[in-house]
Amino acid sequence: MPVTTHFFPKGFKWGTATSAHQVEGHNTNNQWALWEQQDGRIVNGDVAGRACDWWRNCEGDFDRMLELGLNAHRLSLEWSRIEPTQGQFDSAALDRYRAMLLGLRHRGIEPMVTLHHFTNPIWLAEQGGWENEAVIAWFARYVRVVVDTLGDLCDLWCTINEPNVYAVLAYVAGAHPPGIQGAMPRSLAVLRHMLMAHAAAYQVLHERQVLARVGLAHHMRYFSPLRPNNPLDALVANFQDQVFNQSVITALTKGQWSLALRQGTSQSARGLRGTLDWIGLNYYTRQFTMFDISSRATLFGRVIEPAMLREAEIFGYRNPLQTEISDFNYGEIYPDGLWKLLQRLGRLEIPIYIAENGLPDADDDQRPAFLMQHLKPIWLGIQFCYDIMGYYHWSLTDNFEWSEGWRMKFGLYELDPATQQRILRPSGRLFADIVKSNSLNRAQAEKFAPHILPRLFPV
Ligand code: GAL
Numbered sequence: 001m002p003v004t005t006h007f008f009p010k011g012f013k014w015g016t017a018t019s020a021h022q023v024e025g026h027n028t029n030n031q032w033a034l035w036e037q038q039d040g041r042i043v044n045g046d047v048a049g050r051a052c053d054w055w056r057n058c059e060g061d062f063d064r065m066l067e068l069g070l071n072a073h074r075l076s077l078e079w080s081r082i083e084p085t086q087g088q089f090d091s092a093a094l095d096r097y098r099a100m101l102l103g104l105r106h107r108g109i110e111p112m113v114t115l116h117h118f119t120n121p122i123w124l125a126e127q128g129g130w131e132n133e134a135v136i137a138w139f140a141r142y143v144r145v146v147v148d149t150l151g152d153l154c155d156l157w158c159t160i161n162e163p164n165v166y167a168v169l170a171y172v173a174g175a176h177p178p179g180i181q182g183a184m185p186r187s188l189a190v191l192r193h194m195l196m197a198h199a200a201a202y203q204v205l206h207e208r209q210v211l212a213r214v215g216l217a218h219h220m221r222y223f224s225p226l227r228p229n230n231p232l233d234a235l236v237a238n239f240q241d242q243v244f245n246q247s248v249i250t251a252l253t254k255g256q257w258s259l260a261l262r263q264g265t266s267q268s269a270r271g272l273r274g275t276l277d278w279i280g281l282n283y284y285t286r287q288f289t290m291f292d293i294s295s296r297a298t299l300f301g302r303v304i305e306p307a308m309l310r311e312a313e314i315f316g317y318r319n320p321l322q323t324e325i326s327d328f329n330y331g332e333i334y335p336d337g338l339w340k341l342l343q344r345l346g347r348l349e350i351p352i353y354i355a356e357n358g359l360p361d362a363d364d365d366q367r368p369a370f371l372m373q374h375l376k377p378i379w380l381g382i383q384f385c386y387d388i389m390g391y392y393h394w395s396l397t398d399n400f401e402w403s404e405g406w407r408m409k410f411g412l413y414e415l416d417p418a419t420q421q422r423i424l425r426p427s428g429r430l431f432a433d434i435v436k437s438n439s440l441n442r443a444q445a446e447k448f449a450p451h452i453l454p455r456l457f458p459v
Helices: 031-037 060-068 091-106 135-150 163-171 182-208 232-252 335-346 365-385 424-438 443-449 450-456
Strands: 005-007 013-017 072-076 110-116 154-162 215-217 222-225 280-282 285-289 301-304 351-356 387-391 413-416 421-424 440-441
Touching: 005 424, 013 280, 013 351, 060 091, 060 163, 060 424, 072 091, 072 154, 072 387, 091 110, 091 135, 110 135, 135 182, 154 163, 154 182, 163 215, 163 232, 182 222, 182 232, 215 232, 215 351, 222 232, 222 335, 232 280, 232 285, 301 335, 301 365, 335 421, 365 387, 365 424, 365 440, 365 443, 365 450, 424 440, 424 443, 440 443, 443 450
Parallel strands: 013 072, 013 387, 072 110, 110 154, 154 215, 215 280, 222 285, 280 351, 351 387
Antiparallel strands: 005 440, 285 301, 413 421
16 A cells, blocks of 8 residues: 555644744844845845834734644744843843743743844944854853743743854855854854853753753755765865864764864863754755865855756756755755755754754745655654654744845745735645644645655655
8 A cells, every 4th residue: 555644743843933033023232233224235125124023913923823733833032132231131021022932832832942043132243242252151141031031931942043054154155244254263263152152051041940951953054066976076065064064063962173163262162062952953955065276265165056056067967856946046955955964963862853944935836845845854754763853844924034135935924024914825724734634645745746746655
């Protein structure tokens, strides 16, 4: 009998993920608010503005989560609201977050709370941001206030979102504030400080809350050599994988700096060892890389823009899996990469949450297949006894996508930021069906993504 249904375990967490600045609206006291005012920083001169209006009314979207049947949601707290002036904490902001977490709890939706998601209070940015080692103690103090005021409503904590992405976009690519380009040593120092702050927060959370489950959301890319048989391309792909993906894992599990992170510091990583109760995997697309002697800032690896892949036959690349290129140069849709990364994380023998996975796809012609193709390796990982606890789709509604502004649309719901009107996309209906049936099945593929049916459910 051909298999027609892949069931997920009872109690599997099905959720969506958001971050404060991208959805709350009117965050005026962080470094992004300043950055958005500078010419040319954000595509189309967009600003977060009112965003998804969550500060006023997140409850409407919580009801939508309920309509989708979700039992989990990952959201972040805005440090600049909670500690608007250094050392002074705002009880009204904390009250609003209490109401948010209660709103989720009342609906039976378990919150995962991220404590830092790309934004810094202006007072921190003015003192060098994450380059300044003092941030570690400042972050720990803020975390203590948070756990003391909100700890009765949340015990699943994600300390920092994507330290590697933060460090690269802000200090190598220059696309995020402070907009520095090519400063690899500074970027690595920032990454180190973030990992140390994670460990400090880990200690604080466990001291104050017996049942705390503390982890971090780690963005992993699947790096492939553009020319599969070229040893230099393979070398840079491997090197980028070590620095971007593996160094974070090695630091937090073994308490050791990788070769790159060891440069320029005498600080030990020993205190970082064993500071993951779980690991969050944020996975989007695969990245192709080729050796390029002039690309020093990116470790001699030239990142190949996805649009170039279409021309890539000149390099002998054939796209053997016939995978698709997502809109907006967002990368190559590559569910196999998720499987390979899960195999790697599975070996850590700690619980895994897929803390983000999604696609910018305004017309929703790719997202249904994307969703099913990425849930399949997750299901498979569970069959291999990897401790995969939940899946948080990025994102519930379209939201403010950092330097890409509003043009990249990741929502299961389409959102018009001007009118705040939301419309459920077909992928939202599909996700609701997956959640309700706690399974991936043939009928869903037939209805929402027939072209991938043979790949998902071979007969
Ligand atoms: C992640 C980030 C999110 C969101 C997403 C979509 O790297 O954590 O905030 O922007 O990418 O690109």
